[in-house]
Amino acid sequence: QVQLVQSGAEVRKPGASVKVSCTASGYTFTWYYIHWVRQAPGQGLEWMGIINPSGGSTSYAQKFQDRVTMTRDTSTSTVYMDLSSLTSDDTAVYYCGRDVGQGHVAANAMDVWGQGTTVTVSS
């Protein structure tokens, strides 16, 4: 079945970086954009950015522009989200989500989600 499986929980110290993976299966990896969304404890959903697994192009929310890098590996159907210069405000569950649009246009809605990766930033 169609699914996204994320890497496990991470603990980092302030100032460090974290790299979260999201591996797709059950569909053609390069046909659907992937979004990253995070959720701080007890808070709402916050969009971080999007990657096109076909060509690797990305678009990031302005808030994260200087600290986030999204990449993909088509040989393993995996996308990665790398967040640097971590602070306690980055403590959150990070989700990847597949865009509903097929082909070269993102519809900017997410129909399949990973299980979430908890990132804890603490000294």
Add this chain to the structure above:
Amino acid sequence: DIQVTQSPSSLSASVGDRVTITCRASQNIRSYLNWYQQKPGKAPQLLIFGASTLQSEVPSRFSGSGSGTDFTLTISSLLREDFATYYCQQSYSAPITFGQGTKVEIK
């Protein structure tokens, strides 16, 4: 950025009740509005796409309406499994933005 404001932030309802949640966008977003359900400890689930299109396998008691700036999610007859937090999300322009959520609790 386009702001999306949900109301209410929480509500208490009983099984069988009709529930309505509203979402207002800060500018005209046509029909580029989506609704998600999230249960504790789980990822969000897409319910409605494009303001009114029910996602595959989502029960027909869920419906969405609206266009422009004002949108509504309706649950026609609440089941116990529907107690959750609901989010609207605009997909009109980047950055994608979500409402703050509406928590539906058991009365």
